[in-house]
Amino acid sequence: xxxxxxxxxxxxxxxxxxxxxxxxxxxxxxxxxxxxxxxxxxxxxxxxxxxxxxxxxxxxxxxxxxxxxxxxxxxxxxxxxxxxxxxxxxxxxxxxxxxxxxxxxxxxxxxxxxxxxxxxxxxxxxxxxxxxxxxxxxxxxxxxxxxxxxxxxxxx
Numbered sequence: 001x002x003x004x005x006x007x008x009x010x011x012x013x014x015x016x017x018x019x020x021x022x023x024x025x026x027x028x029x030x031x032x033x034x035x036x037x038x039x040x041x042x043x044x045x046x047x048x049x050x051x052x053x054x055x056x057x058x059x060x061x062x063x064x065x066x067x068x069x070x071x072x073x074x075x076x077x078x079x080x081x082x083x084x085x086x087x088x089x090x091x092x093x094x095x096x097x098x099x100x101x102x103x104x105x106x107x108x109x110x111x112x113x114x115x116x117x118x119x120x121x122x123x124x125x126x127x128x129x130x131x132x133x134x135x136x137x138x139x140x141x142x143x144x145x146x147x148x149x150x151x152x153x154x155x156x
Contacts (some may be wrong), residue, residue, distance in 0.1 A: 035106060044083040048109055056085060056115055057104040065099050077105060078115070082138075089117040096122035 004009070006145055037055045038048050048054055064077035073090045076099075087105055095118060097103065103119040 037104070039080045040078055040083040040085040041080050043085050043109065043115070051108070053106060053108050053118070055104050055106045056087070056100070058085075060097070060099050060101055060103050062099045078105065085115050086113070087115045087117050091120070093120055094122040099124075133156050 004074045030112060033121050035053055040056065040058050041067055042048060043056060058078045058080040061077040061079045061084060073088065074093060075086065075088050079085050089105065101122065104121045105115060106119040107115055107117040110116050
């Protein structure tokens with residue numbers, strides 16, 4: 001026979017166990033829905049998760065947009081002015097999607113290095129760009145300006 005004290009400790013233990021299981025389920029669901037943002041430079045440097053979805057953002061390279069005969073599949077290149085990543089998307093593009101404008105695409109990196117987008121988002125107006133994309137473009141411009149003025153001597 002259990003004493004009232006043992007019953008109380010048993011109930012507290014069961015409550016803590018249930019709370020732990022619930023917390024684990026919530027954290028697992030949160031992590032599986034978490035989508036990170038990466039720049040084309042980070043994608044080119046293989047800093048992206050393998051086999052998981054993520055977002056890539058930058059500018060749509062001018063002259064890179066091509067459409068296939070089905071009218072839904074499009075190919076374009078996203079750049080941060082330092083690196084370029086080819087993107088394939090099957091669906092209807094947003095009305096504001098244009099070459100030379102900001103874009104964020106969500107999807108996965110294919111085995112051939114092409115980003116397979118499941119969703120494409122265009123910027124809202126001339127003054128808006130996702131903060132991550134704006135920071136990445138500013139960083140790429142600064143790196144490009146610095147590298148163009150730096151002389152590197154190869155000691156071979």
